[in-house]
Structure formats: C-alpha cells, structure tokens
Amino acid sequence: MIDLSIPGKESERTFRHTHGRKRMANRGGDEVKLLGMWASPFVVRAQLALRLKGVNYEYVEEELANKSDLFLRSNPVHKTVPVLIHDGKPICESQVILQYIDEAFAGVGPSLLPADPYERAVARFWAAYVEDKLLPPWRKVFRVTTDEERAEWTRQTVAAVDTLEEGLRQCSEGKGFFGGDCVGYVDVLLGSMVPWVRATEKLSGDRLFDAGKAPLLAAWMERFSELDAAKAVFQDVDRVVEYAGAIQARLSAAAAPASTQ
Ligand SMILES: N[C@@H](CCC(=O)N[C@@H](CS)C(=O)NCC(=O)O)C(=O)O
Incomplete structure (x- = not known):
C-alpha cells in the first residue's frame, strides 16, 4: 500500500x-x-x-x-x-x-432523502450515477501518468458531467439544489467533491463544471460552497493540489523505467 x-x-x-x-x-x-x-x-x-x-x-x-x-x-x-x-x-x-x-438522527435537523418513495428512488438513481459513472473516470485522471490517458479520462468525466447537468435539471425543478430548496442526498455526495473539482482546475486547467457547458452545475457549485457546513469542512484547495501533485509524482516515478548505471 x-x-x-x-x-x-x-x-x-x-x-x-x-x-x-x-x-x-x-x-x-x-x-x-x-x-x-x-x-x-x-x-x-x-x-x-x-x-x-x-x-x-x-x-x-x-x-x-x-x-x-x-x-x-x-x-x-x-x-x-x-x-x-x-x-x-x-x-x-x-x-x-x-x-x-x-x-x-431522523428527528434532528433536515432529512437528506425525501419522504416520497418516488423522489427517494430518483435521488438514489442520481447518487448511483455519481458513484458509478462520474467518480471512476475522474479518479483515473489523478492516477494516470501520460497526457493521452489523462485527456481520455477527462473526456469521459466531462461526458458524465453533461448527463448529470440533466439530472440536476430534473431533480431541482428550477430550485437551487438536487434536493430542491434544501440540500439533499445527491447534493452531499457531489458537494464533497467540490474542493477536488477546484483542484483539478488548478492542476490541469480543466474546468469540470464549466458555466458554458454545465451552467446549472456551475451555479450549484458556487451555491453549495456558500453553505456553512461546506465552509466548515471543505479542504483548502491548495493543499489538495499539493496532495494530488504528490500522488501523481509518486505514480510517475513508479512508472518510469529503472535507470541503468
Ligand atoms: N466506497 C468507499 C470508498 C472510500 C475510500 O476509497 N477511501 C479511501 C480514502 S479516499 C481509503 O480509505 N483508502 C484506504 C487506503 O488507502 O489504505 C466509501 O464510499 O466510503
């Protein structure tokens, strides 16, 4: 390990x-x-x-x-x-x-999942989408060692973001969050990634939630970042950049052919 x-x-x-x-x-x-x-x-x-x-x-x-x-x-x-x-x-x-x-903690604070069974199913559907379709290619972006591989995994991540934009349109019904007026389950799943989304931009210049291509998600990201809970727990982006850079440097060193004396 x-x-x-x-x-x-x-x-x-x-x-x-x-x-x-x-x-x-x-x-x-x-x-x-x-x-x-x-x-x-x-x-x-x-x-x-x-x-x-x-x-x-x-x-x-x-x-x-x-x-x-x-x-x-x-x-x-x-x-x-x-x-x-x-x-x-x-x-x-x-x-x-x-x-x-x-x-x-059902009686403590707001619910993350909606009470209505159909709305719960929809939230779980998009949660599964984030987990199965968005996260895997995006994690690869930080773990590959060539520009070609990085470009391919970034392309797949951006394609998943495009679909998620439609998910936000469907779930939010014109309101601010996947959970509607309030932060819900999908907001928390995706919101946890915001510092890494910003770190990606600093590292490679790739803007994953681009205001031109995914305007709802771009506005959602700014809105989510303003929540007290987000401000309290989000990592410092520069520190994430340093951390991700260290992972990439280690993987590149491990992938490099051993030098012959
Ligand atoms: N599917 C897990 C993924 C958690 C995960 O991958 N955690 C990483 C840190 S980001 C970890 O603990 N890795 C163990 C290790 O590196 O030894 C979840 O949703 O909780």
Whole structure:
C-alpha cells in the first residue's frame, strides 16, 4: 500500500467539532465518532451530513499508512475511511453512513432523502450515477501518468458531467439544489467533491463544471460552497493540489523505467 498522506496541520489526531458556539445535543447523549483522512471526499460526505443534521461528533484523523487498531477492527472488510462509530457500533461506506445518519438522527435537523418513495428512488438513481459513472473516470485522471490517458479520462468525466447537468435539471425543478430548496442526498455526495473539482482546475486547467457547458452545475457549485457546513469542512484547495501533485509524482516515478548505471 502506498502512503499517500502528507503531514499537515492535522498532525494532531483528534478534533472535536462543536458547530461554533452552538453545541447540538445528540439524542440521549449519543457518542458519535468519525474516523477519517483529511483529503478524502468520502470523509467529507459524512462530515457534511453530520453538520447539516446538527449532530455533534468527534473527528479522528487516521494515518492510512499506519492504520489504528480501532480503525482495522471497525472496518476489517474494506479498511477504508470514513468509518462512523455510533455508541460503539461501526458503520462503513460513505453512502451507507449518509443513510444511517439520516435515519438514526431522523428527528434532528433536515432529512437528506425525501419522504416520497418516488423522489427517494430518483435521488438514489442520481447518487448511483455519481458513484458509478462520474467518480471512476475522474479518479483515473489523478492516477494516470501520460497526457493521452489523462485527456481520455477527462473526456469521459466531462461526458458524465453533461448527463448529470440533466439530472440536476430534473431533480431541482428550477430550485437551487438536487434536493430542491434544501440540500439533499445527491447534493452531499457531489458537494464533497467540490474542493477536488477546484483542484483539478488548478492542476490541469480543466474546468469540470464549466458555466458554458454545465451552467446549472456551475451555479450549484458556487451555491453549495456558500453553505456553512461546506465552509466548515471543505479542504483548502491548495493543499489538495499539493496532495494530488504528490500522488501523481509518486505514480510517475513508479512508472518510469529503472535507470541503468
Ligand atoms: N466506497 C468507499 C470508498 C472510500 C475510500 O476509497 N477511501 C479511501 C480514502 S479516499 C481509503 O480509505 N483508502 C484506504 C487506503 O488507502 O489504505 C466509501 O464510499 O466510503
């Protein structure tokens, strides 16, 4: 396993998020802990959901190259972050975590998934689209070593964004978010990627949510970035750029033919 972590200001492992001065009481004093890694958009999904719901939680930064016993015990199957631990019980996989937060804290803060079964189905459909069609080619953009490969995966990502523009048109019905007037499930899934979308632009000049080609998504991205929850948990874009650049440099070095003396 390659260590992709870059030491930074999260060198201290544990933070407690208390929503500024407003401490939200969890039901019955529930204990909520989130194991994460600062650069991960999947972790940002869980952070956004917790903040939007107003659930108090403790954040624990994991070193992926040196995983803690608690982490390995909590997610022995995938060994990935995020892991949510609620009153000692682990929940793994970001989409499962979002749905759990929505259900376990149903009376706390707004719902992420709509109540209407058809609208829920539509939200889940677009969530699956983001996960299966947008994320895979986009992740490749950061993990290939030639310009040709990068151009091809960027082309496939932009094609997926074009389709998603129609998804936003359908779900939002002229309102600001996939969830309509309020931030919903798909907003959180996609919103977690915003710092990486901005980092992509800085790294390669590719504007994924281009105002000319995807005007609804471009405006949505600005609107989402203005949310208090987003401002509180989004990574610093320059730090993401540095992190992504380090991944690319390591992969390029590994792919380069060994020099002969
Ligand atoms: N499908 C997972 C993906 C999570 C994931 O890939 N997390 C990465 C960090 S971005 C990870 O923990 N990788 C483990 C490692 O690099 O050892 C989810 O949605 O939670």
